[in-house]
Amino acid sequence: MKTEAKIFLFLIAFFVVVTPAYAVITWQMGHFEVIGTTVLALTLLFCLMVWGLLIVTGRTVGMRPEDRKDGEIVENAGALGFFPPSSIVPFWSTVAITAMLLGAVYGWWISLLGVGLGIWAACGWAYEFYTGDYKH
Known part of the structure; x- marks a missing residue:
């Protein structure tokens, strides 16, 4: 580093x-x-x-x-990490942020809708991979 x-x-x-x-x-x-x-x-x-x-x-x-x-390329071989499959959660997070920012322009009630949608999207990020044996 x-x-x-x-x-x-x-x-x-x-x-x-x-x-x-x-x-x-x-x-x-x-x-x-x-x-x-x-x-x-x-x-x-x-x-x-x-x-x-x-x-x-x-x-x-x-x-x-x-x-x-003296580092070799083979020393870094192997799994690089976990890369999630496609997800709809980033889209809803973007919609929530957009609603919160547009609320300052058009009315604060839109920001409140954005906050609610943001809480829902944050839960989507947190529980997106709770499936299979770990499903609740």
Whole structure:
């Protein structure tokens, strides 16, 4: 995970320089851009969070084959993970989020419908694979 951590360390250095520069430049131009500065600062914090996760995970897991110079492709052979089949739940989650956001525009009652649909969709994500022996 060294390579990934180095990429995010570069991004951290970039945003440490760009965020204050952006704030100063917009301040000197006569209108301080609060949203742009906030977005850049939050991006900096997000990159810092991911970099920290990569560092901690790298120390916990140890060297991966792709991090070593003598690593072989065959060392990573095997199952990569569980990939679920097609599902309708992401569609309903998108509909719920859309309803919640449109509620702010057209009426808060639409947001309430979106929250209800979102709870239903979250249950769909949680219990999607409770079938067969594990079915309730």
